[in-house]
Amino acid sequence: MQENKALFIIFGGTGDLAKRKLYPSLFRLFRKGAIQKHFAVIGTARREWSDDYFREIITQSISSLNPTPKEIELFTQHFYYQTHNVDNTEEYDTLEKLANKLDYKYQLDGNRIFYLAMAPNFFGTIAKHIKSQHILSDHGFNRLIIEKPFGTDYESAKKLNNDISAAFDEDQIFRIDHYLGKEMIQNISAVRFGNNIFESLWNHHYIDNVQVTLAESLGVEERGGYYDKSGALKDMVQNHILQVVALLAMEPPTTFTDQAIRKEKINALQSVRIYQENEVAQTFVRGQYSQGEINHRELKGYLAEEGVNPDSTTETFVAGKLMIDNFRWSGVPFYIRTGKRMTEKGTRINVVFKSTPINIFRNKEEDIKAVPDMPKNILTIYIQPTEGFSLTLNGKEIGEGFNIEPVRLDYRHSADIIDNSPEAYEKLILDCLKGDATNFTHWDEVATSWQIVDGIRDYWDNENPKLPTYPAGSMGPIESFELIEKDNRHWIWQPDEWYKERGLL
Numbered sequence: 168m169q170e171n172k173a174l175f176i177i178f179g180g181t182g183d184l185a186k187r188k189l190y191p192s193l194f195r196l197f198r199k200g201a202i203q204k205h206f207a208v209i210g211t212a213r214r215e216w217s218d219d220y221f222r223e224i225i226t227q228s229i230s231s232l233n234p235t236p237k238e239i240e241l242f243t244q245h246f247y248y249q250t251h252n253v254d255n256t257e258e259y260d261t262l263e264k265l266a267n268k269l270d271y272k273y274q275l276d277g278n279r280i281f282y283l284a285m286a287p288n289f290f291g292t293i294a295k296h297i298k299s300q301h302i303l304s305d306h307g308f309n310r311l312i313i314e315k316p317f318g319t320d321y322e323s324a325k326k327l328n329n330d331i332s333a334a335f336d337e338d339q340i341f342r343i344d345h346y347l348g349k350e351m352i353q354n355i356s357a358v359r360f361g362n363n364i365f366e367s368l369w370n371h372h373y374i375d376n377v378q379v380t381l382a383e384s385l386g387v388e389e390r391g392g393y394y395d396k397s398g399a400l401k402d403m404v405q406n407h408i409l410q411v412v413a414l415l416a417m418e419p420p421t422t423f424t425d426q427a428i429r430k431e432k433i434n435a436l437q438s439v440r441i442y443q444e445n446e447v448a449q450t451f452v453r454g455q456y457s458q459g460e461i462n463h464r465e466l467k468g469y470l471a472e473e474g475v476n477p478d479s480t481t482e483t484f485v486a487g488k489l490m491i492d493n494f495r496w497s498g499v500p501f502y503i504r505t506g507k508r509m510t511e512k513g514t515r516i517n518v519v520f521k522s523t524p525i526n527i528f529r530n531k532e533e534d535i536k537a538v539p540d541m542p543k544n545i546l547t548i549y550i551q552p553t554e555g556f557s558l559t560l561n562g563k564e565i566g567e568g569f570n571i572e573p574v575r576l577d578y579r580h581s582a583d584i585i586d587n588s589p590e591a592y593e594k595l596i597l598d599c600l601k602g603d604a605t606n607f608t609h610w611d612e613v614a615t616s617w618q619i620v621d622g623i624r625d626y627w628d629n630e631n632p633k634l635p636t637y638p639a640g641s642m643g644p645i646e647s648f649e650l651i652e653k654d655n656r657h658w659i660w661q662p663d664e665w666y667k668e669r670g671l672l
């Protein structure tokens with residue numbers, strides 16, 4: 168792999184994200200040769216650490232990748248630590264000197280990646296100082312990577328964006344949505360635009376509905392404090408789910424370049440109907456997990472989790488129906504759902520095609536109106552934990568008579584391929600090194616996503632409708648099933664049935 172040259176300046180270098188995701192991803196890139204001799208990393212945070220201690224932390228954070236002692240030595244010697252208080256202007260001067268020194272030492276051609284792996288309330292201050300204290304290099308590239316949450320509603324996101332725009336142009340800003348780094352999310356475009364049998368049917372004439380499920384089996388774990396202020400709508404729908412919907416709904420880009428794709432994603436998101444308050448009650452459902460049991464394991468309810476207000480009305484589950492008001496999708500619901508403590512971890516997309524116009528396999532004497540429709544063809548895209556797709560088609564059941572039976576053509580990647588597939592963060596960092604913004608979110612996408620979500624949130628906050636609960640280990644409250652059943656449809660993926668049949672739920 169071709170070597171890339173850059174200095175990484177990581178704000179929040181002692182944090183959990185840096186340790187769990189960034190350092191291992193950088194190491195994987197190092198092993199593959201994407202960064203070799205000409206790179207350096209400055210970790211900054213408040214704590215007083217030495218370079219040596221920082222390097223020990225790096226060594227620990229890559230230990231699960233089984234590095235050899237030689238690899239550890241070669242890799243960690245590129246890491247430097249700088250104690251840093253984000254409000255202190257002088258400390259940015261120290262940082263600037265170190266950056267220039269490392270640039271010279273490792274011959275980095277002035278390329279800089281600033282990574283903000285910390286709470287968003289500091290982003291504005293950091294961006295301002297980066298500019299005023301001349302840490303931006305005047306040769307090579309300057310790029311900014313920022314983590315979610317990008318604001319807590321449209322207004323706060325806009326302010327944040329104005330703040331960082333003071334130092335960086337839009338094409339220098341790389342907003343991470345780690346779902347966009349996932350192999351199968353990227354594969355959505357391959358499935359759609361590489362296969363005429365799908366793309367030519369990809370519209371309201373042939374598709375009955377689309378279902379997107381991002382289910383998690385974990386609860387809020389140690390993040391109760393953050394999560395209780397956020398909830399599932401802001402934590403998962405505003406970003407990951409709407410990004411998936413945009414990729415499924417967008418028009419084919421003319422070329423597969425970041426600019427062309429972004430344009431189409433933005434158009435798709437801008438066509439998502441923004442609901443009036445009275446429409447939210449009909450189209451969106453929230454829920455909170457209560458105590459439950461799965462697989463003979465007791466799970467506590469959300470209100471008993473650490474860091475959560477015992478009277479909290481924060482939702483841990485959301486299901487909803489999105490409508491996309493354009494020619495392609497008129498009348499086709501996109502049902503979405505996501506939640507914590509659901510039956511199983513799984514991200515899946517089900518594209519449900521319309522039935523054939525009539526069911527000709529009926530008895531002559533049967534009234535055509537009383538005969539059920541043919542089972543619908545379904546394209547399923549499995550994002551995680553397994554990766555692949557399946558297609559459900561109808562065939563004839565072997566034997567007497569003419570019974571129709573759905574059969575599933577299944578393609579799942581083998582574990583080997585998955586093991587070798589790069590981690591989302593690794594891909595995204597490499598994309599940023601190369602200046603490819605395809606898998607990052609543009610400000611217009613973020614802004615539109617907040618506008619879609621804000622209306623729903625406002626209704627919940629102002630009207631405080633009933634907050635249904637669902638037992639931990641289930642697929643959400645009954646209201647989620649009713650939401651789709653009132654349209655005469657059902658959720659295609661129901662792993663809870665599998666558990667119930669085996670007495671595990």
Ligand code: BG6
Pocket residue numbers: 383402403
């Ligand atoms: C994050 C959310 O963005 O995505 C978490 O903040 C969630 O609450 C996580 O658990 C899910 O990501 P993944 O990759 O495990 O599906």
